[in-house]
Amino acid sequence: MIRFDNVSKRYETGYEALSRVSFDIARGEMVFLTGHSGAGKSTLLKLIMHMEKSSQGQVLVNAQNLNRLKASQVPYFRRNVGVVFQNHQLLFDRSVFDNVALPLQIAGNHHAEVARRVRAALAKVGLLGKEQSNPIMLSGGEQQRVGIARAVVNKPALLLADEPTGNLDPVLSAEIMDLFQQFNQVGVTVLIASHDLALVDRLQKRVLTLGEGRLIHDGQLETRLGNVDA
């Protein structure tokens, strides 16, 4: 589903955010991406979203080489990738319903279809009663769930999350992770960037660890701890 082949990302300032990173994530996998802040997690996610272009190496998502993606194809590519942001990126000038409906409207879905799928997505994240609320009225955990509903409403094959539990207490964080697991169980490939190692440890999934732009570990968490200690 995602393939990084010797990928480096150097910014114009000369700062190298990623250097020679290679890994493969199979369809239907659930993978965590960890590392200290500034280790390159966000840059890696941005490369997958095609918000940044790699300076070197190939990024393949869903068998599509992003280096060869034309500007006009980018929107259509992004419709197949759901993204959950730490700061939610919700729009406070419209209701929860309209926030979640946005990707469907953009994709040109029929009115009735939009309503049906938005309600299904909101039901999935447990916010069915809040459709007409303004997201600003919701708690942080609820806002994050609106963000998740928006990310999955299009039924993307790939779900990315950048520190989705960054601002949440442990109970809410666990709930959010449960949601991601549920999506993974129905076949969605999930990649979550998180520095909440306790949470990551509990889920026993594959973990990619970045350190100063390099991939320093790939596998289950215990091994990673061993590597870091060594």
Next chain:
Amino acid sequence: MSTPKAAPRTRRSSKKDGASQSKTLRRDRFQAWFVHHQITAVESLLRLLSTPLQSIMTWLVVAIALVLPATLYVGLDNAQQMGAGVENTGKMSVFINRKARDSAIQGLSKRLLSKPEVARVRLISPSEALAEFQLRSGFGSIIEHLDSNPLPTVLLVEPMLENADTGTLAQLQKNILKEAIVEDVSIDLQWVERLNYILVLAQRLVMALALLLVLGVLLVVGNTIRLAIEGRRDEILVVKLVGGTNAFVRRPFLYAGLWYGLGGGVLAALILSAGLAWLAGPIGHLADLYQSEFRLRGLDWNSSVSLILGAGLVGLSGAWLAVGRHLGQIEPK
């Protein structure tokens, strides 16, 4: 909707079924696209109306910039209407020496009529001329106090229309002037021609002014749209992140530009009509005093519609400029 159509195709070949399915999908997409246009159009109008003060200001600026050239255009149109009232036939007035005998005048009249380039000759005697002058000039009462008739006999010479080019007329005028009893020959054409040249000049000036003001409207709308784009930066970022095409992002701003233009155009047409209605009374009276049938002609239906649609087009173009320049700079980072 389209299932009954698709069903028989399925029996023939599965390939065709796929094609019809994608056709259905395309039709759905088109319908959704069309619906989105409608929704966006209404939403952008509502958005403008939700900040009434700012929108009215923009509409007024657009309207004022349009009223100026439109007023000049109407003025020109009316001047042309006045000019058109004078027949452009190259009629000549031949003024006869007052000492000339009637037989000589009759002889000249016949000679002129025999020329191939002359269509008609009409003799206006001094008394006839005086009566007409009394009737038309507005100096009737003064003339009554005159001791004798100061007006000469005039032969009104109408040339053949097909020969009424300037060269022939000038030659004819020269020939008539050679006649002994002729004092002077004047061609009506001269001042009509001059008026026409003045109107052409004025037309160009109006055009240049209109061009400048249209450019102003373009920039005003462009700047307003630029501010709107800045104000909705977050939304644009999110839309781009969840796969909105540039066209999708552009659309509400283009509609906003269109509404600014159309609203300004409607307002300009209203201001112009009100102004002309205000002027029509006094101008009518003035024309009456000059015994003229002239009446102020406002913008007709077609011109009003053109003004409004043109304004809409200018607004749309202004928005297009702003969008093209600023949307590209807003990319999720």
